Amino acid sequence: MKTNKRKITALAGLLALVMLWTLAPASSAANVAGGTCKKVGDIVKAGNVNLICDRVNGKSTYYVSGGTLKYGYTGGGLVALNPNQISSGTQKPVAPLLFDALVRINAKGAIVPWLASSWTSTTDQKSWTLTLRQGVKFHSGREFTNSDVRRNLEWISDSANKSSQAGEIGKIASYVLKGRYQITINLKDANSQFPGALVFIYMADPLTLTNPGVINGTGPFKLSEFSSDDHVYVVNNRSYWAGSSKLDGIKVMRSPDATSALLSLQSGALDMVWNIPPTSIAQVRADKDLDFLSAPAFTGAHVLMLDTKSAPFNNVKARQALSYALDRETIFKTAFGGVGEISMTSTPIGLKDTIYASGMTQYTFNLDKAKALFAEAGVKSGDTLTFWTLAGRRFEWVAMAQILQSDLKKIGITLDIKPQETASWLAKFFPYSASAPKLYPDTIVANFLSPVPTSAYQLNAYTTGGNEAKWDNAEYDALMKDALSASSAAEYKAITGKMQVLYNREVPCVIPLLAANLTAYRSVVKGMFLLGEGTPQLQDAYFG
Amino acid sequence: MLFSVSVLIFVVLRLLPGDPVSIAIGAGHRGVGAEELDQYRTESGLNRPYSVQYWLWLTKIFTGDFGVSYFSQEKVLSMIGGHLMPTVELTFTALIAAVIFAFTLAIIGATWPRSFADRIVTAIASLGMAIPTFITAIILLLTFGIWFPILPTRGYMPFSEDPIENMRLIAMPTMTLAFAAMAPILRMLRSSLGDAATSPWTRTAEGKGLLWPKIVRKHIFPNALIPTLTVVGITFGRMLGGVVLIEFIFAWPGIGTLMVDAIFKRDYMILQATILFAALATIIVNFLVDIAYGIVDPRLSFKNK
Numbered sequence: 001m002k003t004n005k006r007k008i009t010a011l012a013g014l015l016a017l018v019m020l021w022t023l024a025p026a027s028s029a030a031n032v033a034g035g036t037c038k039k040v041g042d043i044v045k046a047g048n049v050n051l052i053c054d055r056v057n058g059k060s061t062y063y064v065s066g067g068t069l070k071y072g073y074t075g076g077g078l079v080a081l082n083p084n085q086i087s088s089g090t091q092k093p094v095a096p097l098l099f100d101a102l103v104r105i106n107a108k109g110a111i112v113p114w115l116a117s118s119w120t121s122t123t124d125q126k127s128w129t130l131t132l133r134q135g136v137k138f139h140s141g142r143e144f145t146n147s148d149v150r151r152n153l154e155w156i157s158d159s160a161n162k163s164s165q166a167g168e169i170g171k172i173a174s175y176v177l178k179g180r181y182q183i184t185i186n187l188k189d190a191n192s193q194f195p196g197a198l199v200f201i202y203m204a205d206p207l208t209l210t211n212p213g214v215i216n217g218t219g220p221f222k223l224s225e226f227s228s229d230d231h232v233y234v235v236n237n238r239s240y241w242a243g244s245s246k247l248d249g250i251k252v253m254r255s256p257d258a259t260s261a262l263l264s265l266q267s268g269a270l271d272m273v274w275n276i277p278p279t280s281i282a283q284v285r286a287d288k289d290l291d292f293l294s295a296p297a298f299t300g301a302h303v304l305m306l307d308t309k310s311a312p313f314n315n316v317k318a319r320q321a322l323s324y325a326l327d328r329e330t331i332f333k334t335a336f337g338g339v340g341e342i343s344m345t346s347t348p349i350g351l352k353d354t355i356y357a358s359g360m361t362q363y364t365f366n367l368d369k370a371k372a373l374f375a376e377a378g379v380k381s382g383d384t385l386t387f388w389t390l391a392g393r394r395f396e397w398v399a400m401a402q403i404l405q406s407d408l409k410k411i412g413i414t415l416d417i418k419p420q421e422t423a424s425w426l427a428k429f430f431p432y433s434a435s436a437p438k439l440y441p442d443t444i445v446a447n448f449l450s451p452v453p454t455s456a457y458q459l460n461a462y463t464t465g466g467n468e469a470k471w472d473n474a475e476y477d478a479l480m481k482d483a484l485s486a487s488s489a490a491e492y493k494a495i496t497g498k499m500q501v502l503y504n505r506e507v508p509c510v511i512p513l514l515a516a517n518l519t520a521y522r523s524v525v526k527g528m529f530l531l532g533e534g535t536p537q538l539q540d541a542y543f544g
Numbered sequence: 545m546l547f548s549v550s551v552l553i554f555v556v557l558r559l560l561p562g563d564p565v566s567i568a569i570g571a572g573h574r575g576v577g578a579e580e581l582d583q584y585r586t587e588s589g590l591n592r593p594y595s596v597q598y599w600l601w602l603t604k605i606f607t608g609d610f611g612v613s614y615f616s617q618e619k620v621l622s623m624i625g626g627h628l629m630p631t632v633e634l635t636f637t638a639l640i641a642a643v644i645f646a647f648t649l650a651i652i653g654a655t656w657p658r659s660f661a662d663r664i665v666t667a668i669a670s671l672g673m674a675i676p677t678f679i680t681a682i683i684l685l686l687t688f689g690i691w692f693p694i695l696p697t698r699g700y701m702p703f704s705e706d707p708i709e710n711m712r713l714i715a716m717p718t719m720t721l722a723f724a725a726m727a728p729i730l731r732m733l734r735s736s737l738g739d740a741a742t743s744p745w746t747r748t749a750e751g752k753g754l755l756w757p758k759i760v761r762k763h764i765f766p767n768a769l770i771p772t773l774t775v776v777g778i779t780f781g782r783m784l785g786g787v788v789l790i791e792f793i794f795a796w797p798g799i800g801t802l803m804v805d806a807i808f809k810r811d812y813m814i815l816q817a818t819i820l821f822a823a824l825a826t827i828i829v830n831f832l833v834d835i836a837y838g839i840v841d842p843r844l845s846f847k848n849k
Contacts, residue, residue, distance in 0.1 A: 422809075
């Protein structure tokens with residue numbers, strides 16, 4: 001009997017030990033490979049320094065290990081890696097890891113040369129000559145040349161490929177290739193801001209564009225593993241032409257639920273999380289180890305889209321009334337946690353932008369003015385408007401709607417808030433059709449617009465055919481055309497100033513604030529920055 | 545049954561506003577209008593009559609072709625294959641854990657009725673029923689991920705690649721799912737054991753001088769198990785629904801996540817296939833429960849009918 005008891009006690013003890021071992025955090029010692037490099041990615045210890053094994057030009061080489069950045073994204077949408085067919089914002093931060101563009105936006109928000117080392121244009125702004133950097137190689141080892149530029153631009157321009165970037169570059173008439181490193185792009189329409197159009201145009205191996213299985217770019221990282229809408233692992237491209245990254249690699253991992261993603265960030269399971277809701281701002285601020293990525297200027301716009309083709313918002317006075325009824329300061333502080341840039345003028349251009357037009361009408365919160373203007377537009381006390389927003393995400397829109405609802409109630413107007421899942425939300429106003437417009441009367445639709453983060457694209461989003469508010473203003477369109485033909489910065493500023501005044505008076509979409517999708521990160525990660533519309537730039541990240 | 549499910553899901557999905565083409569192309573892309581979307585719909589076969597679409601889908605299923613995702617262009621069957629194992633692993637681990645804990649606690653409660661231990665058991669069952677899974681998950685994440693960081697908070701590792709990491713990763717999702725699944729099983733078994741313990745045949749067995757352990761094993765337990773098995777079968781069906789949320793919270797790349805994505809994106813092919821598989825799994829489990837009745841109580845065996 002005693003022997004049995006001892007056996008049971010010993011067995012229980014052994015089980016407890018196994019359980020403790022199982023639950024204990026994985027030891028880094030498990031990765032130490034005793035000094036011999038068995039495979040790429042193996043870590044070996046040399047004194048106090050960790051070395052990582054990599055293979056360059058067929059030879060095993062050791063580098064000082066910089067660690068692997070664990071990047072989480074909420075929501076979903078990372079279903080493909082073709083950088084010129086982006087159907088979701090989640091694809092945007094991944095593209096510059098694997099691919100380079102001809103130009104790049106730096107941490108100060110300026111457009112700088114990248115794969116194109118310089119450019120010139122003809123005085124009519126229709127012909128652009130780009131000189132390419134020499135010695136740039138794809139991950140496959142093949143040299144990047146002007147024919148790659150041409151093949152990428154041709155692929156994007158081909159409507160059969162449904163490239164999301166087709167609208168950015170506009171129509172191209174022809175290409176002239178000179179040698180291997182110079183290309184002249186002849187545009188059908190003048191575009192003085194053409195380099196800005198190239199920010200999100202990535203140079204992929206033409207094979208990548210036609211075969212999703214081949215991911216070959218010139219970027220600072222190479223593809224290691226990809227599972228659709230689950231994870232992407234990229235590893236350091238040690239032969240990167242601009243100097244290799246300090247990181248061993250980046251693991252882009254999906255964390256669908258924002259609350260648990262944030263907890264994973266706090267626990268260290270993730271180093272950064274993209275697209276967290278503003279409701280989490282306080283939680284991030286309370287943790288001294290966490291911070292938010294910030295942009296030099298915000299260019300993404302939270303907009304309230306109004307149907308300019310049906311009542312009551314086909315009347316400019318109703319649109320102006322809504323602008324006055326928005327308590328922007330309360331909305332900015334309460335719904336958006338004070339992150340972003342409050343817009344008192346309802347234009348898509350931020351205060352920090354050099355082209356920002358001064359002297360525009362300020363839509364300061366004024367319910368009396370709102371009531372009077374609504375009455376002139378036929379919206380009376382007792383009427384009901386609908387606020388169309390998303391369910392389960394974009395909680396800031398619902399909070400904004402509730403503030404507006406409470407204010408409109410004071411002037412007798414009821415606001416019916418209707419959160420919808422994505423497809424139903426989208427079906428209300430999309431697609432744009434000039435011949436058979438989709439009408440959404442009495443409705444305010446919340447949306448987030450994130451065009452290329454340059455002023456030309458922020459303004460271009462509201463030309464005819466470019467917005468689901470269906471605003472078609474010939475004067476605005478003509479000014480846009482003039483702005484793109486401007487021969488100097490001063491002329492461009494003058495014309496875009498007129499556009500802003502016009503937009504602000506007509507308010508096809510009310511823009512209470514400019515902001516970006518929030519990215520929270522652990523303070524130990526350095527070297528990242530945010531583009532104005534919210535895309536994190538991780539290429540130069542490192543652990544500090 | 546499966547045919548009805550296939551018709552129902554096909555019809556319901558198409559009654560919802562929006563379609564995969566408009567989601568894939570998305571708003572705000574200049575130059576994409578109604579005409580372009582219609583062209584894409586035609587290319588994808590979405591402009592055909594619903595009856596034709598359904599017939600094509602149904603006939604292809606019999607050849608093992610469940611179609612391709614409108615978004616990733618991957619074959620649906622291979623996508624389900626990639627997501628199936630994590631879900632199967634999580635669901636069965638949680639079901640086994642739920643059954644083990646429910647049985648243990650129910651026996652404790654039944655052995656010492658109206659004792660302090662019995663009250664604790666009742667409280668656990670009530671908590672399991674009352675606390676939403678999401679709250680349980682957050683409590684566990686805070687406890688084992690932040691305050692006492694001994695378990696990873698997210699992700700999945702196949703057992704074949706790293707068994708230890710697999711067990712560490714599955715611990716919290718399993719606890720969350722099992723806690724919710726355990727409650728109805730525990731309540732049913734506890735009350736069935738109580739009923740059986742006070743039944744006339746138990747008193748007769750005691751009167752005949754049988755030892756209590758033998759009475760429990762031969763009389764009380766088999767009788768209490770039959771209604772409990774029914775609850776286990778129903779619980780499994782509920783778990784398939786509950787696992788969706790758990791997978792979302794713990795970034796567990798299973799069928800649930802795939803299904804939720806497909807709903808948001810109106811990826812018809814994935815949704816139709818996953819719901820069909822879920823229905824099939826429920827049918828199989830209920831069939832296994834029916835077989836188990838006969839094993840637990842031979843009087844219910846088909847052989848005796």
